[in-house]
Amino acid sequence: MAAATAMADADGLGAVSMRAVATALGTGAGSLYRYLSSRDDLLDLMADRAAGELRPYPEAGDDWLGAMLRIARRQLDLYRRHPWLVDLLARQSAPGPQSLAWFDHCLGVLRPVPAPAAAKFEAIAMMTGVVSLFARSEQSGPPAGFDGIDMTAFPHLVEAATAAPAPAPRRDLFEATVRSVLRGLLTDAA
Amino acid sequence: MAAATAMADADGLGAVSMRAVATALGTGAGSLYRYLSSRDDLLDLMADRAAGELRPYPEAGDDWLGAMLRIARRQLDLYRRHPWLVDLLARQSAPGPQSLAWFDHCLGVLRPVPAPAAAKFEAIAMMTGVVSLFARSEQSGPPAGFDGIDMTAFPHLVEAATAAPAPAPRRDLFEATVRSVLRGLLTDAA
DNA sequence: TAAAACTGCGAACGGCGTTTGCAGTTAGAG
DNA sequence: CTCTAACTGCAAACGCCGTTCGCAGTTTTA
Numbered sequence: 001m002a003a004a005t006a007m008a009d010a011d012g013l014g015a016v017s018m019r020a021v022a023t024a025l026g027t028g029a030g031s032l033y034r035y036l037s038s039r040d041d042l043l044d045l046m047a048d049r050a051a052g053e054l055r056p057y058p059e060a061g062d063d064w065l066g067a068m069l070r071i072a073r074r075q076l077d078l079y080r081r082h083p084w085l086v087d088l089l090a091r092q093s094a095p096g097p098q099s100l101a102w103f104d105h106c107l108g109v110l111r112p113v114p115a116p117a118a119a120k121f122e123a124i125a126m127m128t129g130v131v132s133l134f135a136r137s138e139q140s141g142p143p144a145g146f147d148g149i150d151m152t153a154f155p156h157l158v159e160a161a162t163a164a165p166a167p168a169p170r171r172d173l174f175e176a177t178v179r180s181v182l183r184g185l186l187t188d189a190a
Numbered sequence: 191m192a193a194a195t196a197m198a199d200a201d202g203l204g205a206v207s208m209r210a211v212a213t214a215l216g217t218g219a220g221s222l223y224r225y226l227s228s229r230d231d232l233l234d235l236m237a238d239r240a241a242g243e244l245r246p247y248p249e250a251g252d253d254w255l256g257a258m259l260r261i262a263r264r265q266l267d268l269y270r271r272h273p274w275l276v277d278l279l280a281r282q283s284a285p286g287p288q289s290l291a292w293f294d295h296c297l298g299v300l301r302p303v304p305a306p307a308a309a310k311f312e313a314i315a316m317m318t319g320v321v322s323l324f325a326r327s328e329q330s331g332p333p334a335g336f337d338g339i340d341m342t343a344f345p346h347l348v349e350a351a352t353a354a355p356a357p358a359p360r361r362d363l364f365e366a367t368v369r370s371v372l373r374g375l376l377t378d379a380a
Numbered sequence: 381t382a383a384a385a386c387t388g389c390g391a392a393c394g395g396c397g398t399t400t401g402c403a404g405t406t407a408g409a410g
Numbered sequence: 411c412t413c414t415a416a417c418t419g420c421a422a423a424c425g426c427c428g429t430t431c432g433c434a435g436t437t438t439t440a
Contacts, residue, residue: 184370
């Protein structure tokens with residue numbers, strides 16, 4: 001798991017092949033199957049191990065929203081450290097103990113919130129999703145140039161591109177989004 | 191593209207192999223490279239073709255938020271029709287003409303909004319991301335059973351699971367989330 | 381009519397995840 | 411102490427994958 005994680009951090013999930021991991025461990029590809037049932041199994045273990053890095057969990061003072069925001073920031077940091085984690089979020093596999101512990105802590109933070117359990121599940125999932133969106137947009141950099149495209153067909157795009165570069169008031173986009181999503185999903189006041 | 195799209199709709203992106211597409215077309219795998227530079231190229235073309243299904247674009251009346259919500263609903267419908275599109279969102283490749291046209295239309299809808307162009311870009315991207323999160327959560331079904339796990343370590347999870355099944359007030363979660371994200375990112379009132 | 385360019389295509393290459401059978405080692409029973 | 415059974419590490423092999431290549435057959439150009 002350590003070897004595979006190091007390789008994924010450096011060169012992405014695609015670099016984590018059974019042969020590469022085995023080579024890093026000084027053995028053959030087939031040997032890994034004494035300890036793992038499949039490559040997906042390895043990926044699951046890596047994901048749960050990384051989820052352990054979310055500790056220590058931010059504790060809720062009297063305001064659950066502030067605690068959830070700190071939790072979201074820790075998630076974002078984790079996704080920055082391990083960009084491949086974002087790709088693993090899509091997969092549907094049984095969550096490991098570390099992931100469950102984190103989820104349990106979130107439920108604990110949300111305990112004073114008067115909302116049904118299902119709503120809290122959805123809110124936590126949506127928060128994780130929003131964090132992953134920000135992580136991904138940070139990774140992918142600027143949105144690719146429009147080279148060799150007839151721009152006359154897209155007037156609004158041209159207008160926006162030629163506008164003033166940026167007045168840059170820019171309050172914290174991440175915090176604002178997470179806050180609005182959580183408040184929108186967990187409180188009656190939309 | 192039509193053959194590949196049909197296969198992806200039926201069995202997911204993994205079923206779209208060059209050999210499978212070629213077989214459906216009654217030829218060999220290598221022959222496809224006379225028309226495509228790579229498999230990624232095929233995927234890009236499929237994505238842009240699917241983006242064409244977003245037409246006709248909902249027109250903005252006097253309220254841009256309502257128009258954006260209708261646009262988001264059309265996106266969600268598209269992702270339901272073509273679940274594999276969600277997987278393609280992660281890739282960073284030059285957007286095709288259909289995608290650009292859609293994006294341009296969104297900018298047109300947002301024209302009366304007094305926000306910098308960069309904020310509008312971010313808002314549209316975040317809306318697309320949120321839609322993809324909902325599409326994905328619909329696809330993946332219930333979040334996998336907790337079989338053979340020591341639940342005593344996760345008290346809040348147990349409490350939430352054993353709580354009343356669901357009071358089910360449940361206003362429209364999708365619309366509420368999209369609305370809160372757009373208003374949060376494009377208006378001064380957070 | 382000859383030459384040049386282009387098209388379709390099957391075979392082949394390297395890499396992948398995974399399976400399998402074989403040596404070498406360890407553990408247990410008589 | 412010995413024989414046997416179970417387990418471990420491992421390299422070779424299997425069937426996929428995306429992609430490249432060279433060869434025929436056809437069409438365009440001179």
